Every structure is written in structure tokens, then in C-alpha cells.
Amino acid sequence: MTNIASExxxxxxxLPCYEEPLRTLFERIAVGEELDPEQEISLIFCNExxxxxxxRDFRDKDSVTDVLSFPFNDDDFLGxxxxxxxxxxxxxxxxxxxxxxxxxxxxxxxxxHLLGYDHLTDDEREEMESAERLYFSVDIDTPxx
Numbered sequence: 001m002t003n004i005a006s007e008x009x010x011x012x013x014x015l016p017c018y019e020e021p022l023r024t025l026f027e028r029i030a031v032g033e034e035l036d037p038e039q040e041i042s043l044i045f046c047n048e049x050x051x052x053x054x055x056r057d058f059r060d061k062d063s064v065t066d067v068l069s070f071p072f073n074d075d076d077f078l079g080x081x082x083x084x085x086x087x088x089x090x091x092x093x094x095x096x097x098x099x100x101x102x103x104x105x106x107x108x109x110x111x112x113h114l115l116g117y118d119h120l121t122d123d124e125r126e127e128m129e130s131a132e133r134l135y136f137s138v139d140i141d142t143p144x145x
Contacts, residue, residue, distance in 0.1 A: 008030065010040055011043050013085075016045060016083075025135060038076055039075070043081050046083070048084055051084040052064045064084060067109055078114050079114040108135060
């Protein structure tokens with residue numbers, strides 16, 4: 001079997017956590033969702049200024065967010081996922097998660113957006129969260145500790 005994670009997941013920016021948990025999770029999602037091993041996904045770690053600008057330019061929302069996904073659906077490029085490192089750290093601290101857990105949660109969420117899932121309605125949110133939980137779950141309603 002081809003190692004999908006090492007060929008298809010490309011990191012940009014300073015990783016806020018260890019790479020291995022992200023690659024392991026990505027491998028599970030890639031196999032389970034039958035991602036095309038020829039399609040690359042870029043995982044980009046950025047600051048608040050960059051994600052706010054992207055949110056303003058592409059979603060017409062002048063605010064900082066934790067994760068944005070931009071599907072390309074090209075033969076060799078599925079899309080980009082931007083994770084705001086400051087927001088990730090704030091959320092990890094707020095819910096008493098490790099940086100790895102929160103980064104994995106955000107990456108999972110971003111991947112499912114690339115796969116066409118959304119959460120504009122309650123039904124869509126339930127479907128997306130259910131799909132995400134097949135691969136990764138942290139309970140943000142019941143923080144550890």
C-alpha cells in the first residue's frame with residue numbers, strides 16, 4: 001500500500017506540534033475516505049493577520065477564525081487548509097487539550113470541508129461531525145481535567 005500521508009500531506013509554516021500525530025490521522029482519513037493518493041493537500045499554519053485577511057477576502061467575514069479550507073478538486077491538488085496557530089493554542093488551552101489534539105481536530109475539520117461537507121444547517125453540522133468522529137474526536141463540551 002502506498003504511504004498516502006507522506007506523499008499527499010504537505011506542511012507549510014511552523015508546525016505547532018509533533019508531525020507524527022497529524023500524519024497518522026491523515027493516513028486513517030485518506031484510507032477510510034478513499035482519497036486519491038495522487039491528490040495533495042497543503043496544511044498551512046498561519047497567524048491571525050493572515051487568516052483574517054483570507055476570511056475577509058474569500059468569505060466576506062472580517063474576523064479571525066481557527067481554520068479555513070479551500071478546495072481545488074484538481075487532479076493533483078485537493079486543496080489547502082489554513083490553521084491559525086494563535087486560535088489553535090487558545091482553544092487547546094480553553095478546553096485543556098494538547099496542541100496535538102486541537103491541531104488534529106482542526107485538520108480533520110478542514111479535510112472534511114475539502115471533501116464537500118459543511119455545517120450551515122443543523123442537519124449538515126450533524127452529518128459533518130458524525131463523519132469527523134469516525135476518525136478523530138475530542139469532546140469540547142467536557143474538557144479534560
